[in-house]
Amino acid sequence: MNGEAGRVVELRDVLVRYDGNVVLEDIDFDLSAGEIVAVVGPNGGGKSTLLKVILGIKNIEKGTVRVLGKPPSEARNDMGFLPQISTYKRSFPVTVLDVVLMGMYGRLGLFRRPKRREREKAMDTLGQVDMAQLASRPFKDLSGGQQQRVGIARALVSEPRLLLLDEPSTGVDVVAQESFYRLLEKFRGEKGISVVIVSHDVGMIAPVVDRVALLNRNIHYYGEPTGALAPAMLEKAFGAHVRLLVHDEHCLTCSRR
Protein backbone atom coordinates (compact mmCIF):
# COMPACT_ATOMS: atom_id res chain seq x y z
CA MET A 1 0.00 0.00 0.00
CA ASN A 2 2.84 2.38 0.81
CA GLY A 3 4.30 2.10 -2.68
CA GLU A 4 0.96 3.45 -3.89
CA ALA A 5 0.87 6.12 -1.20
CA GLY A 6 -0.70 9.30 -2.47
CA ARG A 7 -2.00 7.76 -5.70
CA VAL A 8 -5.74 8.33 -5.77
CA VAL A 9 -6.61 7.70 -9.43
CA GLU A 10 -4.64 5.71 -11.99
CA LEU A 11 -5.80 5.06 -15.57
CA ARG A 12 -3.55 3.19 -17.97
CA ASP A 13 -4.05 2.87 -21.71
CA VAL A 14 -7.83 3.15 -21.40
CA LEU A 15 -10.12 2.72 -24.41
CA VAL A 16 -13.88 3.43 -24.25
CA ARG A 17 -16.59 3.07 -26.89
CA TYR A 18 -20.24 4.05 -27.13
CA ASP A 19 -22.22 2.14 -29.76
CA GLY A 20 -19.01 1.04 -31.44
CA ASN A 21 -17.57 4.56 -31.65
CA VAL A 22 -14.34 5.24 -29.80
CA VAL A 23 -14.84 8.20 -27.41
CA LEU A 24 -11.70 7.80 -25.26
CA GLU A 25 -8.43 6.34 -26.48
CA ASP A 26 -4.89 5.87 -25.09
CA ILE A 27 -5.90 7.50 -21.82
CA ASP A 28 -3.24 7.67 -19.09
CA PHE A 29 -4.39 9.74 -16.16
CA ASP A 30 -3.09 10.06 -12.58
CA LEU A 31 -4.22 12.00 -9.57
CA SER A 32 -2.38 12.32 -6.26
CA ALA A 33 -3.77 12.87 -2.77
CA GLY A 34 -4.72 16.50 -2.18
CA GLU A 35 -4.40 17.43 -5.85
CA ILE A 36 -7.01 19.56 -7.67
CA VAL A 37 -7.00 19.00 -11.42
CA ALA A 38 -9.17 20.20 -14.28
CA VAL A 39 -10.26 18.19 -17.30
CA VAL A 40 -10.94 20.64 -20.13
CA GLY A 41 -12.23 20.00 -23.62
CA PRO A 42 -14.88 20.70 -26.24
CA ASN A 43 -18.44 19.33 -26.19
CA GLY A 44 -18.36 15.62 -26.85
CA GLY A 45 -14.65 15.43 -26.05
CA GLY A 46 -15.23 12.67 -23.49
CA LYS A 47 -15.00 14.61 -20.19
CA SER A 48 -18.17 13.24 -18.59
CA THR A 49 -17.28 9.78 -19.89
CA LEU A 50 -13.90 10.01 -18.15
CA LEU A 51 -15.63 10.77 -14.83
CA LYS A 52 -18.01 7.83 -15.40
CA VAL A 53 -15.02 5.55 -15.99
CA ILE A 54 -13.44 6.71 -12.72
CA LEU A 55 -16.78 6.17 -10.94
CA GLY A 56 -17.02 2.70 -12.48
CA ILE A 57 -20.42 3.36 -14.09
CA LYS A 58 -19.03 3.15 -17.66
CA ASN A 59 -17.14 0.02 -18.66
CA ILE A 60 -13.82 0.24 -20.43
CA GLU A 61 -12.90 -1.92 -23.37
CA LYS A 62 -9.17 -1.92 -22.77
CA GLY A 63 -6.70 -0.77 -20.12
CA THR A 64 -6.84 -0.50 -16.34
CA VAL A 65 -8.56 1.82 -13.86
CA ARG A 66 -7.64 2.01 -10.18
CA VAL A 67 -9.11 4.28 -7.52
CA LEU A 68 -7.19 4.25 -4.25
CA GLY A 69 -5.52 1.09 -5.52
CA LYS A 70 -8.84 -0.72 -6.04
CA PRO A 71 -11.23 -1.31 -8.94
CA PRO A 72 -13.71 1.63 -9.06
CA SER A 73 -16.65 -0.55 -8.00
CA GLU A 74 -14.88 -1.24 -4.69
CA ALA A 75 -14.06 2.44 -4.14
CA ARG A 76 -17.59 3.85 -4.58
CA ASN A 77 -17.87 4.94 -0.96
CA ASP A 78 -14.64 6.90 -1.28
CA MET A 79 -16.01 9.04 -4.12
CA GLY A 80 -18.36 12.03 -4.18
CA PHE A 81 -19.92 13.02 -7.50
CA LEU A 82 -21.54 16.22 -8.74
CA PRO A 83 -23.26 15.35 -12.04
CA GLN A 84 -23.58 17.77 -14.95
CA ILE A 85 -26.34 20.24 -14.04
CA SER A 86 -29.17 18.97 -16.29
CA THR A 87 -29.06 15.59 -14.54
CA TYR A 88 -30.13 17.40 -11.38
CA LYS A 89 -33.47 18.74 -12.50
CA ARG A 90 -36.27 16.88 -10.79
CA SER A 91 -39.96 16.89 -11.58
CA PHE A 92 -41.05 16.12 -8.03
CA PRO A 93 -40.45 18.49 -5.13
CA VAL A 94 -37.54 17.60 -2.90
CA THR A 95 -36.09 19.78 -0.18
CA VAL A 96 -32.50 20.92 0.01
CA LEU A 97 -31.94 18.52 2.90
CA ASP A 98 -33.35 15.62 0.84
CA VAL A 99 -30.86 16.34 -1.93
CA VAL A 100 -27.97 16.16 0.54
CA LEU A 101 -29.33 12.96 2.12
CA MET A 102 -29.33 11.40 -1.36
CA GLY A 103 -25.56 11.64 -1.23
CA MET A 104 -25.72 9.02 1.52
CA TYR A 105 -28.12 6.51 0.00
CA GLY A 106 -28.58 7.21 -3.67
CA ARG A 107 -32.05 7.85 -5.05
CA LEU A 108 -33.81 4.92 -3.42
CA GLY A 109 -32.86 6.33 -0.06
CA LEU A 110 -35.51 9.01 -0.53
CA PHE A 111 -38.11 6.40 0.29
CA ARG A 112 -36.43 5.23 3.43
CA ARG A 113 -36.70 7.38 6.50
CA PRO A 114 -33.30 8.82 7.43
CA LYS A 115 -32.09 8.37 10.99
CA ARG A 116 -31.53 11.38 13.19
CA ARG A 117 -27.76 10.98 13.10
CA GLU A 118 -27.87 11.04 9.29
CA ARG A 119 -29.99 14.17 9.22
CA GLU A 120 -27.56 15.85 11.61
CA LYS A 121 -24.65 14.88 9.38
CA ALA A 122 -26.45 16.30 6.33
CA MET A 123 -27.26 19.54 8.21
CA ASP A 124 -23.66 19.83 9.31
CA THR A 125 -22.45 19.44 5.71
CA LEU A 126 -24.96 22.05 4.54
CA GLY A 127 -23.51 24.35 7.18
CA GLN A 128 -20.05 23.88 5.69
CA VAL A 129 -21.30 25.33 2.40
CA ASP A 130 -23.36 28.08 4.15
CA MET A 131 -26.68 26.58 3.11
CA ALA A 132 -28.06 25.26 6.41
CA GLN A 133 -30.59 28.09 6.61
CA LEU A 134 -32.23 26.87 3.37
CA ALA A 135 -32.45 23.18 4.38
CA SER A 136 -36.24 22.91 4.23
CA ARG A 137 -36.72 24.92 1.03
CA PRO A 138 -37.62 23.15 -2.25
CA PHE A 139 -34.37 22.50 -4.10
CA LYS A 140 -35.80 23.73 -7.41
CA ASP A 141 -36.47 27.20 -5.95
CA LEU A 142 -32.80 27.87 -5.23
CA SER A 143 -30.59 30.00 -7.49
CA GLY A 144 -27.96 28.33 -9.65
CA GLY A 145 -25.15 29.19 -7.27
CA GLN A 146 -27.12 27.95 -4.27
CA GLN A 147 -27.99 24.70 -6.07
CA GLN A 148 -24.33 24.26 -6.86
CA ARG A 149 -23.41 24.59 -3.18
CA VAL A 150 -26.08 22.06 -2.23
CA GLY A 151 -24.73 19.75 -4.94
CA ILE A 152 -21.31 20.04 -3.36
CA ALA A 153 -22.77 19.21 0.05
CA ARG A 154 -24.45 16.17 -1.47
CA ALA A 155 -21.13 15.06 -2.97
CA LEU A 156 -19.30 15.68 0.32
CA VAL A 157 -21.74 14.28 2.87
CA SER A 158 -20.26 10.78 2.79
CA GLU A 159 -16.76 12.26 3.44
CA PRO A 160 -15.21 11.09 0.18
CA ARG A 161 -11.47 11.08 -0.47
CA LEU A 162 -12.08 11.90 -4.12
CA LEU A 163 -14.51 14.53 -5.41
CA LEU A 164 -15.60 14.38 -9.07
CA LEU A 165 -17.31 17.55 -10.31
CA ASP A 166 -18.87 17.71 -13.79
CA GLU A 167 -19.04 21.34 -14.96
CA PRO A 168 -19.77 22.82 -11.53
CA SER A 169 -19.67 26.40 -12.84
CA THR A 170 -22.36 26.06 -15.53
CA GLY A 171 -24.86 28.90 -15.23
CA VAL A 172 -23.18 30.34 -12.16
CA ASP A 173 -21.95 33.92 -11.91
CA VAL A 174 -18.32 34.87 -11.36
CA VAL A 175 -18.76 35.80 -7.70
CA ALA A 176 -20.39 32.46 -6.90
CA GLN A 177 -17.65 30.68 -8.84
CA GLU A 178 -14.94 32.33 -6.82
CA SER A 179 -16.52 31.45 -3.50
CA PHE A 180 -16.94 27.93 -4.83
CA TYR A 181 -13.24 27.64 -5.63
CA ARG A 182 -12.39 28.93 -2.14
CA LEU A 183 -14.64 26.21 -0.79
CA LEU A 184 -12.68 23.56 -2.69
CA GLU A 185 -9.43 24.94 -1.30
CA LYS A 186 -10.89 24.75 2.18
CA PHE A 187 -11.84 21.09 1.80
CA ARG A 188 -8.48 20.25 0.34
CA GLY A 189 -6.78 21.99 3.26
CA GLU A 190 -8.99 20.53 6.00
CA LYS A 191 -9.58 17.03 4.68
CA GLY A 192 -6.84 16.50 2.10
CA ILE A 193 -9.35 15.42 -0.52
CA SER A 194 -8.47 15.18 -4.20
CA VAL A 195 -10.67 16.87 -6.81
CA VAL A 196 -11.29 16.40 -10.54
CA ILE A 197 -13.19 19.34 -12.06
CA VAL A 198 -14.59 19.03 -15.57
CA SER A 199 -14.82 22.31 -17.44
CA HIS A 200 -14.98 23.48 -21.02
CA ASP A 201 -13.17 26.73 -20.29
CA VAL A 202 -9.44 26.49 -19.70
CA GLY A 203 -9.11 30.24 -19.04
CA MET A 204 -11.55 30.20 -16.12
CA ILE A 205 -10.23 27.11 -14.43
CA ALA A 206 -6.45 27.41 -14.89
CA PRO A 207 -5.81 29.82 -11.97
CA VAL A 208 -7.46 27.54 -9.39
CA VAL A 209 -6.05 24.10 -10.16
CA ASP A 210 -2.69 22.30 -9.80
CA ARG A 211 -2.80 20.65 -13.21
CA VAL A 212 -4.91 20.74 -16.38
CA ALA A 213 -5.70 17.85 -18.73
CA LEU A 214 -6.74 18.83 -22.25
CA LEU A 215 -9.10 16.08 -23.41
CA ASN A 216 -10.51 15.53 -26.86
CA ARG A 217 -10.76 11.78 -27.30
CA ASN A 218 -7.07 11.62 -26.31
CA ILE A 219 -5.33 13.49 -23.54
CA HIS A 220 -3.37 16.06 -25.55
CA TYR A 221 -1.74 17.66 -22.53
CA TYR A 222 -1.59 16.99 -18.80
CA GLY A 223 0.52 19.33 -16.70
CA GLU A 224 0.96 22.87 -15.37
CA PRO A 225 -2.04 25.12 -16.07
CA THR A 226 0.14 27.71 -17.79
CA GLY A 227 1.28 25.15 -20.36
CA ALA A 228 -2.34 24.32 -21.15
CA LEU A 229 -3.04 27.97 -21.95
CA ALA A 230 -0.37 28.18 -24.66
CA PRO A 231 -2.18 28.93 -27.95
CA ALA A 232 -0.22 26.26 -29.83
CA MET A 233 -1.25 23.65 -27.26
CA LEU A 234 -4.92 24.66 -27.39
CA GLU A 235 -4.90 24.52 -31.15
CA LYS A 236 -3.26 21.10 -31.18
CA ALA A 237 -5.91 19.76 -28.81
CA PHE A 238 -8.98 21.57 -30.07
CA GLY A 239 -8.35 23.15 -33.46
CA ALA A 240 -11.33 25.31 -34.38
CA HIS A 241 -12.78 25.09 -30.87
CA VAL A 242 -10.09 27.29 -29.36
CA ARG A 243 -11.95 30.59 -29.47
CA LEU A 244 -15.10 29.02 -28.07
CA LEU A 245 -13.13 27.44 -25.24
CA VAL A 246 -11.47 30.60 -24.08
CA HIS A 247 -14.40 32.99 -24.40
CA ASP A 248 -17.50 30.94 -23.87
CA GLU A 249 -17.75 31.35 -20.11
CA HIS A 250 -17.18 35.09 -20.21
CA CYS A 251 -19.87 35.62 -22.82
CA LEU A 252 -22.25 33.54 -20.76
CA THR A 253 -21.56 35.81 -17.82
CA CYS A 254 -22.09 38.93 -19.94
CA SER A 255 -25.48 37.82 -21.18
CA ARG A 256 -26.63 37.08 -17.63
CA ARG A 257 -26.03 40.61 -16.44
Ligand SMILES: Nc1ncnc2c1ncn2[C@@H]1O[C@H](COP(=O)(O)OP(=O)(O)OP(=O)(O)O)[C@@H](O)[C@H]1O
Ligand atom coordinates in the same frame (compact mmCIF):
# COMPACT_ATOMS: atom_id res chain seq x y z
N1 LIG B 1 -24.97 7.15 -23.15
C1 LIG B 1 -24.35 7.38 -24.33
N2 LIG B 1 -24.70 6.68 -25.43
C2 LIG B 1 -24.09 6.89 -26.62
N3 LIG B 1 -23.13 7.80 -26.81
C3 LIG B 1 -22.75 8.54 -25.75
C4 LIG B 1 -23.34 8.37 -24.47
N4 LIG B 1 -22.77 9.24 -23.61
C5 LIG B 1 -21.87 9.94 -24.33
N5 LIG B 1 -21.85 9.52 -25.61
C6 LIG B 1 -20.98 10.03 -26.68
O1 LIG B 1 -19.64 10.00 -26.22
C7 LIG B 1 -18.93 11.17 -26.61
C8 LIG B 1 -18.37 11.84 -25.36
O2 LIG B 1 -19.45 12.31 -24.57
P1 LIG B 1 -19.22 13.03 -23.18
O3 LIG B 1 -20.55 13.23 -22.57
O4 LIG B 1 -18.22 12.27 -22.40
O5 LIG B 1 -18.59 14.42 -23.65
P2 LIG B 1 -18.27 15.73 -22.80
O6 LIG B 1 -16.85 16.06 -23.04
O7 LIG B 1 -18.70 15.54 -21.39
O8 LIG B 1 -19.19 16.81 -23.52
P3 LIG B 1 -19.97 18.10 -22.92
O9 LIG B 1 -18.95 19.20 -22.86
O10 LIG B 1 -21.01 18.39 -23.96
O11 LIG B 1 -20.55 17.74 -21.60
C9 LIG B 1 -19.93 12.03 -27.38
O12 LIG B 1 -19.71 11.83 -28.75
C10 LIG B 1 -21.26 11.48 -26.95
O13 LIG B 1 -22.21 11.65 -27.97
Ligand SMILES: [Mg+2]
Ligand atom coordinates in the same frame (compact mmCIF):
# COMPACT_ATOMS: atom_id res chain seq x y z
MG1 LIG C 1 -20.11 16.42 -20.21
